Every structure is written in structure tokens, then in C-alpha cells.
Amino acid sequence: MPTNVLRIDASARTTGSISRDLNDRIIERFETNGDTHVTSRDLANPLPLLTEDWIGANFTPVADRTPEQAETLALSDTLIDEIKAADVLVIGLPIYNFGVPAAFKAWVDLVARAGVTFRYSETGPKGLLTGKRAIVAVASGGTEMGSDIDFATGFIRHVLGFIGISDVVFVAADRLMIDADATLASARAAVDTLEIAA
Incomplete structure (x- = not known):
């Protein structure tokens, strides 16, 4: 059975992006390790923001939705x-202004x-997309991951956990x-030591 990988790139840069480069390296690790099927979702091709029509369609019971509402929810x-088809999510996540890119937040709003x-x-929210892993390649200019000004990595960990990952x-x-130089060397070394096998 192939490993199904969902690759998500959140960088607005399509060239010269560190997070995209790290994603390339992570995907290469999977492909070298064995049979891998990769689905790519590039958020540089922007997703729509939520609208009143979308929210109305989402909160209408499936059996009662009009064809127009079903189309609104199609994306x-x-x-x-x-996500359901994936065994592993590989997410390239730059930190913009201390948080996640707006393009990534749009993705979150559409999948949560x-x-x-x-x-x-009765005991709180339960994620329904269980049995999956996520590898998140984080790139930032000045924000230290895990610091008091990093509002990106805690967010993505919480969101993924919220939906079951x-x-x-x-x-x-x-x-x-x-x-x-030191940062890139450390990140690339971390990719080389990732546990890839399921």
C-alpha cells in the first residue's frame, strides 16, 4: 500500500521559499523510503474567504441543502x-507577522x-480525522519557534488536534x-532524521 501524503504549501513565494524547499526535502524522504502518492495543495493559489452564504450552507442540514448550497460547499x-485520503500531511508554514499566513487560515476555515x-x-470537541500524522516545516525571519511571539505553531498544533491529528x-x-546558514543546516539535518516509516 502506498503512503498517501497531502502536501500543503502556505508560502506566498513560489520561488526562493525556505518552507517549500523543506517540503521538497521531506517529500523526497517519503519517496525514497517507498511507494508514495502525493497530493499537492498550493495556497499561493488563494482560497476564498468565508461568506454569509457559505456559513448558511454549512449550517443547513445535508438533506435540506439546495443545489446552490451544495455547490457553495464543494471546495x-x-x-x-x-485530508481524509492522506496518511500524512506535510505542511510548509512560513510565519508572517508572528502568525500563520492568511492563506493558511482560509484553508483552516474551510476544513474545520x-x-x-x-x-x-459531552466531554468537549472530538476530532474526526484520526489516525494521521503531520510534519510541519516552519520558516521565519525573526520569530523564534515556541517563543512568546510565536502565534503560529501553537495555532497549527491546536487546529490539527481539533480535527483529530x-x-x-x-x-x-x-x-x-x-x-x-546555521538555521538551514539545522533544519535540513532535522529532515534527514525524520521518522518516515509508518
């Missing part, structure tokens, strides 16, 4: 199907759906403006 359904990717229970590993290429 969201596709994005969720991409009550009754579809999570549900509420609690096995999350980070590769850090942070503070690139401080010492790019």
Missing part, C-alpha cells in the same frame, strides 16, 4: 476529502466543520535573519 468538501471534521460531545512534528527554520 470545502474537496479540501476535506484530501462541525459534524464533518469534528463534533461536540495529534501526531504533529515540527521542523524549524526559524530566525533566518539572525543566522541563515
Whole structure:
């Protein structure tokens, strides 16, 4: 059985992106390790933001949705199907202004759906997309990962856990403006030692 990998690139840069380069290296590790099928979702091709029509369609019971409402949710359904089909999510995440890129937040808003990717229970929310791993390649100019000004990595860990993906590993290429050479060497070494086998 092939390993199904969902690759997500959140950088606005399509060339010269550190997070994309790290994603390339992570994907290469999977492909070298064995049979791998990669689905790519490039958020430089922007996703739509939520609208009143989208929210109305989402909160209308499936059996009661009009064809127009179903069409409104079609992209969201596709994005969720991409996650469902994946064994591993490989996410390239730059930190912009201390948080995640707006393009990534748009992806989150489209995939975090009550009754579809999570549900509420008597003991709190339960993620429905379980049994998956995530590897997140983080790049930043000056924000140190895990510091008080890093509002990106805690967010992505929480969001992934919220929809059921609690096995999350980070590769850090942070503070690139401080010492790019050492940071890149450390990040690439971390990629080389990632546990790839399922």
C-alpha cells in the first residue's frame, strides 16, 4: 500500500521559499523510503474567504441543502476529502507577522466543520480525522519557534488536534535573519532524521 501524503504549501513565494524547499526535502524522504502518492495543495493559489452564504450552507442540514448550497460547499468538501485520503500531511508554514499566513487560515476555515471534521460531545470537541500524522516545516525571519511571539505553531498544533491529528512534528527554520546558514543546516539535518516509516 502506498503512503498517501497531502502536501500543503502556505508560502506566498513560489520561488526562493525556505518552507517549500523543506517540503521538497521531506517529500523526497517519503519517496525514497517507498511507494508514495502525493497530493499537492498550493495556497499561493488563494482560497476564498468565508461568506454569509457559505456559513448558511454549512449550517443547513445535508438533506435540506439546495443545489446552490451544495455547490457553495464543494471546495470545502474537496479540501476535506484530501485530508481524509492522506496518511500524512506535510505542511510548509512560513510565519508572517508572528502568525500563520492568511492563506493558511482560509484553508483552516474551510476544513474545520462541525459534524464533518469534528463534533461536540459531552466531554468537549472530538476530532474526526484520526489516525494521521503531520510534519510541519516552519520558516521565519525573526520569530523564534515556541517563543512568546510565536502565534503560529501553537495555532497549527491546536487546529490539527481539533480535527483529530495529534501526531504533529515540527521542523524549524526559524530566525533566518539572525543566522541563515546555521538555521538551514539545522533544519535540513532535522529532515534527514525524520521518522518516515509508518
